[in-house]
Amino acid sequence: MDWTKEPEESKVYPATHHFRVIGDETFDAQTLHEICKEYDLRAPVEAGNASSGGKYRSYQVSVHFPDRATHHRFHNAVKAAKGVKVVL
Amino acid sequence: MRIAIGCALAMLALAGCVTAHIDYPLNDVKPQGRPGVAVSLELKDERYSDKHSVATFAHKTGTYNQGVEFSRNLRDYAEVFGGAGTAESWYIAPDRLYWKPSGPMEDLRDRLAEHLKRAGVLKDAFRAGMRDPAGDGGVQNPETRGVQNRGSGATLRVALKRFVALKARRPGVDTFGFFGVSAVARSREIVAVKAEWTLLDPAGRTLDNGIVxxxxDGDGSCWRAKNKPFVLNNRAARRLGDELVKALRP
Structure with a gap:
């Protein structure tokens, strides 16, 4: 393998990525549902853990991406949603 | 000594770099068990400022020198992660190596499983049964207490001990396992972790896997770690261990 070159995109995509979206009390999960409609979901949006103080809640979703650009577009759209604190 | 090494390695875990190193000899963790080593791997994907990955591999029956060799094998994992940046980003030493990844890390689990199988490192891993006298997955192990209370090493030690101890006492299990802390975000107000784990049999087949x-809510203590790539406070480290144990419980 030539370590000096970027890997071919075809070697790393398509790929399924598992996200954890952390939102505060202003986050509306419906927003995440709306964003996800445009993508190839492999696992639906589900509520995850709440923080100990109840201030934050996580949501889980798995998305299959055909390429890196789609992956970045999804990530940026979720990060820009109101109330989203972290996308992991 | 090991704490000093851990600190040095944390310093080496610069943004965009990957480090792999011998984390600690497992016979220090469980003196009554078989000797072994653990190797951890830290990554940060620069494209996502709030993402870090840490994968820990336990090579349970290995000696320290075998661990060094195991660590060197991790160089091949650059392929797993889709590339290694520039040749200049490589550095390898007897007990560590790091490189600059350029690929996505979310497929870590499947790619590592395949690579571990090809690298032939599975046959020795987790052969020996590690005893867990307290029967609690290491929770009450006095060796768990008093570890360095800040830095990636602390989290990895606590979580890995519990992981190893819990899985090893499963009857009939002869496996290689790892968990990867695939993402961490922390600030004064929030701490969030995503970790993936996998158990493989000696042939490299996935026995079980999952995500925790x-x-x-942050307690204000994490700000001190803002310049380090992967640091959790004690509460978060314990929580990670709790979540892993919950997920791994037979």
Missing amino acids: EFVE
């Missing part, structure tokens, strides 16, 4: 995650 949690989110915590």
